[in-house]
Amino acid sequence: MNRQFTRTLVTTALPYANGPVHLGHLAGVYLPADIYVRFNRLRGKDIIHIGGSDEHGVPITITADKEGISPQDVVDRYHTLNLDAFTRCGISFDYYGRTSSKGHFKTAQTFFQEINGKDIFIKKKERHFFDPETKRFLSDRYVTGTCPICKNPEANGDQCEQCGTHLSPRELIDPRSKLSERVPELRETLHWYFPLGRFQERLENYVSGHEDDWRHNVLNYTRTWLKQGLSERAITRDIHWGIPVPLDNEEAKGKVLYVWFDAVLGYISFTREWAEKKCEPELWREYWQNPDCRVIHFIGKDNVVFHTLMFPAILMAWNEGRSDSLYSLADNVPASEFMNFEGRKFSKSRNYAVYLGEFLDRFPADTLRYTIAMNYPENKDSDFSWSDFQNRTNGELADTLGNFIKRSIDFTNVKFNGSIPCECSEEDWGSLGIDWKKSFEKLEKAYEEFHFREAVTLTMQIARSANRYLTDSEPWKVLKTDPDAAARTMALSVNLCYTLAIVWYPVLPHTANRIYEMLGFRETLDEAIKSGNVSWEMAKSPGLGKGHRLSGQSGILFRKIEDKDIAPELEKIERLVAGIERKEKGLGESMNFKPEISFDDFLDVDLRVATVTACEKVKKADKLLKLQLKVGSETRQVLAGIAQSYAPESIIGKNVILVANLAERTIRGELSQGMILAVEGNDGRLNLVEAQGSGINGKIVQ
Ligand SMILES: [Zn+2]
Known part of the structure; x- marks a missing residue:
């Protein structure tokens, strides 16, 4: 399509706020988008770049449970970390929002209400596992039990880690809730579904209108879905972390919008927040609701159908039967292939990745931007x-x-x-x-x-x-x-x-x-x-005339990279690959040790024996206990994520090991002055490391 637009809205896939972004993300989405936006700014075009963090969903609650912190703590951490890394890399967002913002709640809920008001959603009753003690429906990942294939007693509700089989929670033998260890009950629950099939024809027309300007990979992924015929997809879930279904009735109680429905709407919320920040609160409409604006979504190939079928269908559902405030559909969705790393796929779970922030701690941003742009995975996977x-x-x-x-x-x-x-x-x-x-x-x-x-x-x-x-x-x-x-x-x-x-x-x-x-x-x-x-x-053409004065300064623009600069990186890869290969050969998990530290680094950690003198639960934090510790003549308050493993009164009098010179931090409004050590059991329970012997309170010998 060669039509002329007066302005452009660029969005980039919202990174999931459950981990740091790595070079693969940068290569596929953020760098190409930034290059495109900067080029257009140079040409004097009206263009904005909108991005932000995707902050809902089950994996975030699992991280929070594991660390004994709240989901909000998890998303705060990664939102800050990723935004900082992007900024240092020169990714020049006009606005970088968060799906946990009030404004986004409102946008997502308004969309739900509009579509619900047109009776487009389908409601279905289903039976799901329910934890009778915590009174919560359990997502697949919150159910554990014995694998029906290999008899691993610790299989997850979605997959058995030992034999790799994909499971549904109801296939597990002796299922248990990970929250309470109780046997879960099957209970009926109601969910809202979005009928993608209703939009099949409209989506086919939309996609065939872009046969000449969309990339082959984008057309191929999309057509494969269209060919199979579109069905309905659940848009609600029974979890506590997310945007509540905005209906004031019993049916909607305790339900939140499914993250796939909520996250893509973030593009709209963040554009509104950008406009509000500029004190032109209606300006966002010029980008979303004016056909003279070109909308472009930069994404990775794993996100194609969300942006070529599902998001457009949500917008079509909004537009249906309306004559005003109509949303524009994307004009292009330049999805990248993947960039691999030293010949292998990036893998967060295997820690096989180079994280953007860590990279920028060691090397300048522009050298990275150049190498990645030269290896941009435009139509096939590339390698860093x-x-x-x-x-x-x-x-x-x-x-x-x-x-x-x-x-x-x-x-x-x-x-x-x-x-x-x-x-x-x-x-x-x-x-x-x-x-x-x-x-x-x-x-x-x-x-x-x-x-x-x-x-x-x-x-x-x-x-x-x-x-x-x-x-x-x-x-x-x-x-x-x-x-x-x-x-x-x-x-x-x-x-x-x-x-x-x-x-x-x-x-x-x-x-x-x-x-x-x-x-x-x-x-x-x-x-x-x-x-x-x-x-x-x-x-x-020549822009500087005779007599134009330079600053008088110069400098080295690019420091050369010596072999010794990259040697530790190559060693790290060797270690990681050896670990992955061990695992692939079934030799068991590699130990995956952290990078070496010096003896002095170790001596810098001040470990002390401390006696628990008082302990109580922290309000509104399922995992946290607040401990008062006696260390010699001092007392310390420490928060520890052990509430699922210990009753508060049961640990009073125990002699635990305290990391005594850790910087203080505030968790859930409570001061924590150090950390205590615990051992994780196979069942996920934590066991405090206790000091044995007489004459404790002395220094630990390191
Ligand atoms: Zn198994």
């Missing part, structure tokens, strides 16, 4: 490897782009007093061996059609031509015999620096800003683009 990262950083970024910029700036600073010695003529500009018009046409087409690898490759070609030109012109030699020629070389070179700052901005925003600063501008490149002082068009 440390050696490729090292080679591209050293050979392409440092030796080509960085080298050219540094030589141009330094030579002008030293030999021409830091100012451009003459005008750069169109003739010189054209003598570079680059067909500027054609290059920019190709580059623009590549960006517009989401071919990011091609765009980065073309951009690097400009840098290569510039670097070759400077090397071949040898101004450092020519200066002695023909100062005018050397001056012309530097006028062209500095103008090329300016062009490179602009064309690299979408991919290397930090570097582009630094180059722009070296060129002597007061405002940052980000600010200049925002205010319209710099645009994409300005990269196409």
Whole structure:
């Protein structure tokens, strides 16, 4: 579809706030979206990038139970962690929201009410396991029992970890509730279903309207679903963590919206929150309800049908029978394939991943952005490897782009007093061996059609031509015999620096800003683009005239990556792969030890024996006990996630091991001054580590 839009809304898949984002997520979704958005900002387009955390669902409650904290604590942690990593990576969201926000509750509930009011939902009665003690329906993961296949007594309700069989909770022998260890009862419960089939024809028409502009993988996944015929999908669940079904009746009590229905609506909620923050609370409608806006969802391939069938069907259900406030459907859904890591799939459960935040602790964002863009998994899976990262950083970024910029700036600073010695003529500009018009046409087409690898490759070609030109012109030699020629070389070179700052901005925003600063501008490149002082068009011809003063400063843009820098990463992979292979061969789980620490690090941990003097439950926290501990002459208050394993009164008098020099933190409004040690049993129960012997309260020997 080649229609013209006046504005663009870009959304990125909401990362699930139950773990840190890794490089695979960055490669498939966030980096391509950011590159696209930055390119369009440079062109002066009205474009916004909306993202946020997906904060509901059972896996989050399981993490919370495991750690003895609340689901809110879990999502707070990962929302903060992921947003911080994105920010450091230069992913420039216009707004990054959370599905636990009040505004989002309202959006999701309004959608439910609108569709429910049209009698589109189907209600069905089903029988599910119910825990009679905690009075809760149990999600599959909350039921445990004996595997009917291998007789593993600790199989989960959805899968047996030992033999890998997928199970339903009712197949388990002797099922038990993980919450109370009681035998669960089958109870009838009512759920709302969304009838996707009702929208089959409308969805088919929608999808066939995009045969020419959607990617093959997107069309293929979607068509496979359409061919099978769409059926209904449950949109409610009996769990306590989520958005309550907004009906004031007995039927709806204790039920929340299923996360697949709630999460995609986050795009809308967050756009509204963005508009509110700008003090233009109705502005969001220009993006969602004005057909002149182009909506683009950047996602990974595992999310395709949610964005090409389910979300559009929800919007169709809203639009049905209405004449106002109609929502637009996505114009494109550029779904990526996966990026693997050293030849294997990223796996969070096996800890086989490089997490974005940890990566950025060690290496600069732009070198990562470049390597990943060069390996963008556009139409087939790609691979990230440390050696490729090292080679591209050293050979392409440092030796080509960085080298050219540094030589141009330094030579002008030293030999021409830091100012451009003459005008750069169109003739010189054209003598570079680059067909500027054609290059920019190709580059623009590549960006517009989401071919990011091609765009980065073309951009690097400009840098290569510039670097070759400077090397071949040898101004450092020519200066002695023909100062005018050397001056012309530097006028062209500095103008090329300016062009490179602009064309690299979408991919290397930090570097582009630094180059722009070296060129002597007061405002940052980000600010200049925002205010319209710099645009994409300005990269196409010489922009800096005779006498333009540089800042007088330069610096190394890219530090080379030495073998020793990546050696620990390669060792870590070797260890992880050995562990995975052991497991694949059935040799049992690898121990998966944490990275080595020094003896001194160990001595820094102050372990003490402490006596429990008082203990009580923490209000509204099923897992937490509040302990008062006596350590020598001091008392300490510690919160511990052991309430499922111990009655408060049963641990008074026990001598436990306290990590005494841990930073204090507040959990659920209560101060916790340290941690105590416990051992996890096969049944998931925690057993406190107790000090034996006489004369306790002394120091523990480390
Ligand atoms: Zn089994």
